[in-house]
Amino acid sequence: MRRTVGLVLALVLMAACTAYGSEPITIGAIGAITGSAAMAGEQGFRGIALAEEDINAAGGILGRPVKIIFEDSKGLPTGGVTAVRKLIFQDKVVGVIGCHQSTVVMAVEPLARQEGVILMAKGSAAVITEAGNPWVVRVREYDTLASFAKIQHAVGQGYTKFAIFHNTDQFGEGGRGNLLEALDKFGLKPVAVEAHNTGDKDFTAQLLNIRRAEPEVLIAWTHGDEHALICRQVKQLLPDVVYYGSMGVSQASSIQMAEGTSEGAYSTSPYSYLNPDPDVQAFVVKYEERFGRKPETFSVLYYDSAMMLAEAIRRAGTIDDRSKVLAELKKIKGWKGVSGIEYSFDEKGEAFNQIFVVKIENQVPVIIDKVTVE
């Protein structure tokens, strides 16, 4: 018995030595683990932890193990800059995955350009890829795509009177601009535009101002927990309005927090855990076993980003020339992720050109349509 144990131990150690014999390749990631956006950061952190395991279980990259270092942005631009500086100068990472907040991405983007480090942004504000930074790619649906898809869908249902309710951060302000543009393409103008700050809990004043304008559709552009509170208050104050929400509203956590009041709400999403696609379902099972929760959008996007970056390093055959890794990354076309989306990078660095329209039915987001933009 003791001999068997000893033998197994020796074999395990040998196996470990072959995989971990050399210095690990480091990949950085940032997200908010503390602060008001901590929910999204944690989803990303969990997704990327699974990616690290999967890459190493498959033998690492270029015969070397991979170490993914996740740093807390605290949900603040300053926190993001500190985190990325640490990742670049101390951990010598090939690339940084994140952040999920556009404000943080815009704060760290000059650092990526200056140091020549790949930044796989998860913020959805249009400005991220329009700043012309060659080191920035985006693996997330961007707001122009998402807002256009929503307006197109709503107009298709015959609605013409729209009200916009947005967060005042970069994400929300960008969303407002994109919605106005998308409405303009259909020759429409919103009947009301209202705003709120991150962390606000009571939206009565804004919702009543919106009620005065008598819209058919309310499009809210904000984060998951705020969507939940807004849905609750919309149910009280504007029970007849049709609710379209930015991605956050269709997240499982947000639906649960809304306590039934988000039923019937529409959103667009790069991901739904209900997607019957076997790749998506396999990831759902694995993630749920580990963390006791369904993976959410940032879980799959952080995971997919890490896998694509690993693939790009593999194809480049080196990590010393990061511009070669970047070039290989941008050559990735039709790469199927656990999100269910096929990523194809374009010259601007956008990985997305398609998105699902979802509706919350019986407390789950059901995919009802898919919009592809060429």
Next chain:
Amino acid sequence: MAELAIVLQQIVAGLALGSIYGLVALGYNFIFNAVGIVNLAQGDFVMLGGYIYGGTLTLLLGLPFLPALILTAVAMAIFGIVSQRIVYYPLRDAHPRMVMLSTIALGIFLKNISLIAWGTYPVSVPGLFGQRGLRIAGVSILYQYIFILVCVIILLAVQQFFFRKTTLGKSMRAVAQDRLAAMLMGIDAYKVIAITFAYSSTLAAIGGVLLAPVFMVSQVLANVGLKGFAACVIGGWGDITGAVIGGLVVGLVEVFSASYISSVYKDAIVFAILIGFLIFRPQGILGRATEESL
């Protein structure tokens, strides 16, 4: 008619928010009355109460409302005694400013520890009434808001009675006015102070329990502490009725400034008024002018 309903709805929302701020302000005032310091972690106490009630007792242990409420109150009372032992007692002879600084540290500690203990997802519990409410002539009121208002009125009455009529309440006021003299009169000042912290934490716990169903519990919930602070300043420090009036003023100002001036700057407007009070009427609406510095 539609416009009237909207204005009424605004008033309802202002009063509902205001009673929440008033409730938090009562907790501030209780400690202020007894020890003469401002517990700047009061908002974090509310958050902690919400987490214990929502995160642990309701979601984890599945307790019904009343036992969960009572256990939260007991847990927070114990927490209050422990925290006064750590943040107040060692500094009892220092300037009150030192104690206030140590309560800020306690607040930061609580926010971070709750992140570790309860995670990053806001805790959402339906409470007694869920999202149900009344609808009268186009004005809708959540039952929870009515419940909060009733609780605040009851607590207000209890607190008034307590400070004016009971020996313990009188001892507390004596300790606040002059700890040394109170001790010479045979009052066990430190016991009284421990009880004060216990009760004020219990008030915060009730606040957390009442707020959890409408605002959910997250680290952001601690921000009600700031509004409660503004309510105290506007109502007058140490004045119990003033605290509730101050809370209602803050709630109404918030809703009406958001409706008619700017929804984005509503907090800025509230705090500008707070600064105005601090400069021009530091004793608040109901308070009496004193020479003492905070």
